[in-house]
Amino acid sequence: MVSFKKPDLDSFQERIHIATLFVTFCFLLLVTRLVWLQLVSHGKYALLAESNRIALVPAPANRGLLIDRNGIVIGRNYSALTLDVNAEEVKGNVDQLISDLSEIIDISPRDRRNFKRSLEDSRNMGTFPLRSMLNEAETARFMANRYRFPGVEIRARSFREYPYNELASHLIGYIGRVSQKDKERMQAEIEGAKADDPDALQASFLPGIQYVGKIGLEQSYETVLRGVPGYDQVEITAGGKPVRTLSSAPSVPGKNVVLSVDIKLQYLVEQLYGNFRGAFVAIEPETGDVLAFVSKPNFNPNDFVEGIDSVTWKELNDSPQKPLYNRPLKGIYPPGSTYKPFMALAALENKKRTPSQTISDPGYFDFGNHTFRDDKKGGHGIVDMQKSIVESCDTYYYMLARDMGVNMMHDFMKPLGFGQITGIDLQGEARGVLPSTEWKKNTFKKPEQQKWYEGETISLGIGQGYNAFTILQLAHAMANVANNGVVMKPHLVKAIEDPFTRNRVLTTPKESYRIDLNAENIEVIKKAMLEVNVSGTSAAAFKGTGYQVGGKTGTAQVFSLNSKEYKHGSTAEFLRDHALYIAFAPADKPTIVIAMVVENAGFGAQYAAPIARKALDFYIEGKWPKEIPEWKRAP
């Protein structure tokens, strides 16, 4: 008790009290803090914890099928094992990784190139296939060595496949990996989606989509085909490692797209073209269904799905044959003599000619100081309207053009669809040129070029001059006449099919508009065109048909594709005339019209009409030409 000194103890007790107060204050501070965090801000932090731990992993939907009008599948999916590499985990050591992997799995230089390109394209985001279609041995070898390759895994993936390869490639198009540009477009789609829009959810998962349609129907029906991507709610660690799946929203597969195209007809025509280049469009006039949409030569869309290799790409791009060029959609050609029936109809409708009114053809037509020649030396003699079509008399149409003038021709041809966008369900359609004084004024810069010269009117009558149309437009115009002036929008897809219920919703549009044409006048033209195949220019090609078919040949001077210069080496061949042909059949109630061009082939009667004949024989009578290999349904 010696050490117990009262003053000291008091002082100490006092300080203990103060310390207790201090401690109490500090604890109250902590309690306040915890109440703030756990009661007041609980909602906010609960939300943060939730978003912390949950990641939405998109699950791509199965892409819809492409089916022809008879149920033949021309675009489908298959599942295969692929070696997927997570770009983020690789971080630059791509070459090392690939050489390590190639010790156990065969990786071709092409695989390597494609993979590296995908990496660059996508700026190192996401998972990319390095090798697809792994076989069992490779899968086993990889699984045994898996620990060596973090970020690499084997996955079953769905691939797009075009079972008929080149067939109908230009109309089908292809899908490919999403590019930065696609992503930006999708981002715009997301931003454009309204909150109350049921499609907004779909839009919000667009970033998870890895493949999109690049051209053709795959592109224009992308939103129908792709379906609604699903997603898994996955619990992830701070490092982003998935721990478990909390819930998943299943993806809704894309809808099937049912084409109006008859793929067998398409196949036949493509075969009939052989090595010739050209475009062929067949339309059902009553509906606007496109029955065949051929662009030759074509390419194999399967090459593009997983990224095309540079060698094939260079070949396709550099080829003077322009296999990537969608000729019926973008190629513009002078219609040549196939224009004459339309000119004749214009003359009747505008009362510039009667069917029986004749001209005398000496074999040429002088206008100003220029002589326009007929292709028949000595001329066709006395020519009425029917004869002008059957024998393809140029002089008749030189004179007609002069009598009508450019603007009257323009005003008649425009509603028929010449030089107009038809609105077909493919992107990138060319407009072509349907000349008028107005058009010339707007097109050229210098005043002397803007003036229309009367002499320029004359050759328009025989489908030359400034006239430049797509084969699609020509077929469309033919269909409009065959359909007695009722204009149906041409389309490649006729229905959207639900993949489960198989219910089809027709997309076939109603008529676009109606051209007020006199039925008698149309009859005159049709009758003349029927005669073309009996005693006229294409009589030989259509000898002995079991149905009545109207047609018109055309031979157009080359004016080149899209006015681009061809390479010097191949000039000779590429300067030859284009062979054109239009047709409708059967005569009383046409179920098919055709417009076609065989590039640099020569006379329409000789090169184009026989193809049209065989196509019609098949479509109308089911006759398959002996020389063409039989259609085999893809397994």
Added chain:
Amino acid sequence: MEKSPLIKVKAFFFSIFAGLDRQLGLILLGLAAVGFFTFLSASQNTPVQIADELRNLALSFAVMWIVSRIPPKWLEMGAVWIYGLGVALLIAVAAFGLIKKGARRWLNIGVVIQPSEIMKIAMPLMLAWYFQKREGIQKSWDYGVAAIILAIPVFLIARQPDLGTALLVFAAGLYVIILAGLPWKWILPFVGLGVVGILLIIIFGSTICAHDVVWPFVHNYQKHRICTLLDPTSDPLGKGFHTIQSMIAIGSGGFFGKGWFQGTQAHLEFIPEKHTDFVFAVFSEEFGLLGNLVLLALFFSLIKRGLAISASAPNLFTRLLGAAVTLIFFTYAFVNIGMVSGLLPVVGVPLPFISYGGTALVTLGFGAGILMSIHRHRRLVQS
């Protein structure tokens, strides 16, 4: 007649626990239990073994028991030696210590030890001894001597650098000096300065934390740490990440918590050091505000009890020592919870008896043992 084995066991336990403060013992058992259950959840999916935690807890209680048997007189006699040894080891560390992660804190003497840990106990021991020696003849300059005794090891530890430990050792010494009667007129200006300083930092935080502002006397990373505390979102993926994630854990726990083993923040590895320094975040997330209030009550009663024991201690040495040890417990708990909940900067301070870690548990057991010893020997001395 033979005594039954049960009675024998009972008698044995009585002899073991004789003189131990029951209240303090129960509080510590409660904390240890909380620590163990939290550890089970926090250590899931980590290589840390339950056996290790049990061994550490047992070791801590064993040390406590042994120290509780040591008369305070012995501690008083050993104080200078322990302090001297601690300073000598710190000098040895400065001369040829091991460098890990850029800091020279460890000494290899067969086993690797961290001498600054010794100072946590040695400092209050030494100062309490000093003031005991000067009792009754105390002069103003005694505080100067005390300051030197305090400054030497703090300086050595701060230089390692180990600012967290240096501050704790400094706090431990400061408690003794203040409790020994440091005049208020010397204390209050510093308290005032501190309060003003903290207020200034809070008010002008965004200005002085601007990138190009250089603080005097402070390393850039230390400035960064304080600035991050003021606004954790300023560096969400860097220094602020830990604080933000532990705040999310605590806040998302709500009132009742997510339940034992149900904390997503902890189990999905968002909480750093989740079984050591940040274990409180795990506990908070799983047991909520309710659990926190219980835990804080446990700590508060621990401190109350420790202070009560000190207040009734027999001499100045034991009073100062007991109070200082108690306030170290408080400092640990306050700084740890304050840091995990984003109230204080992140410094490496464990939560007493809850955090995993052998050294800390042994140190804490030693401290608790001192309190037990003071309590146990109180009556003996007084009577």
